[in-house]
Amino acid sequence: MNTTVELFFGLPPKDPEMKHFPLLGSHWPLTTIIAVYLIFILKLGPKFMENRKPYNLTYVLNFYNIFQVIYNSILFGLSIYYMIINPAYDWSCMMHLSLDHPEKNMERWLCYAYFINKIIDLLDTVFFVLRKSYKQITLLHVYHHVLMTSPVYWVFQFYGFGGQYTTLGFLNTGVHAVMYFYYFISARYPELKGSLWWKKYITKLQLLQFIILFIQPIYVLLFNPGCKFPLFLHILQLIVSTSMVTMFSRFYYLAYVKPKPQKSLKRK
Known part of the structure; x- marks a missing residue:
């Protein structure tokens, strides 16, 4: 029984340095951030904007988008x-580095920087609310943002920094660098928005990253069964990547494949 439990969870001792990183010493700060985020975007924000005109956030968005391009590009380059x-x-078999490994601090800080960036990403939805762009606040959008924030914290707590889930950060920062560059160009030069033909390829990149993340645990389990990466984290990765592939595929079909209804011509 103990062997089965150990094989399934396989959790190493907690990294003693974890408590020194802001927001990682307790789950309450992140839980509060997520709760406030959901309450604001789903209830308080729309209520606040109900009788107000959309805010002009052009300069804020320009700064935010270029900041995200630089931030994600640096993390992607280091990855x-x-x-x-x-x-x-x-x-x-991507196990996290041992506590005495010479690159351990780099592993910690790269993972932590990625975690902080997922919190910063939540501003996307806040800006949608303040601009009254409610059609962009979809189930996929909210699910994606929450899922890319909260579970990262819990993986750190139960498993530690790094390991197989570093692949997620590696792929995700690359995709986000491209995505926020698109956002920057379309916000900075709105007249070009209709001619930015590569928008749909960003969704394809998002799909590709989750397909790779789906394949990764299957490959490890089939071809390296002796790998001691926790089985339940393999299963979690399969569940999350499956849900993301399903939802992004549906979004891609509705946005780029499904024929748009033709406008009927009224007789004069």
């Missing part, structure tokens, strides 16, 4: 170095 150029992990 390329530590995962491909000078790999710290064995791709066939």
Whole structure:
């Protein structure tokens, strides 16, 4: 029984440095942030904007988008170095680095920086509310933002920094660097928005990242069954990636594949 439980969970001792990182010492700060976020975007925000005109956030969005491009590009570049150029992990079994590994602090700070960026991402929806762009606040949008924030915290708490889930951060920061660059161009030069043909390819990139994340645990379980990465985290990755592939596929179909209804011509 103990062997089965150990195989399923396989949790290592908690990283003693975890408590020194802001927002990681307790679940209450993040829980409060998520709760306030949901209450604001679903209830208080729309109520506040009910009798107000949409705010002009052009300058705020320009700064925010270019900030996100730079932030995600830096994380993506560092991820390329530590995962491909000078790999710290064995791709066939991505366990987190040992506490005495020379790159352990870099692993901690890269993961933490990614976590903070997922919190910053929540501003996307806040801006939608303040601009009264409610049609963009879809189930996929909210689900994606919450799912990319809260579970990251709990994985840190139960497993620690790094390991197989670093692949998520590696892929996600690359996709987000491209995505926020698109947002920057479309906000900075609204006259070009209709001609930015590569918008749909951003959704394809998002789909591709979750397909890769779906394949990864299957590959490890089939071809390296001796890997001690926790089984329940493999299962969690499969569940999350499946839900994301399903929802992004549906979004792509409705936005780019499904024929648009033709406007009827009125006789004069």
